Amino acid sequence: MKFFKIARKIRNEEDGAVTVDWVVLTAAVVGLGAAALTLIRKETGTLSSDIASYLATATVKTTF
8 A cells, every 4th residue: 555655646746747848848959959050060161161262362452
């Protein structure tokens, strides 16, 4: 009988459910951030290469 009392007490407690919700929500945010970083990383590399090649060919006038 003591086992059933303990099992019923554990089943009725809801404190851990909030923690699980926050863990799942945090994991989803981290996953979306990683996915966005993967998409942005490639385009950022391409853009920085384009800027570097433009600046390499640019001339700067030092006189008026």
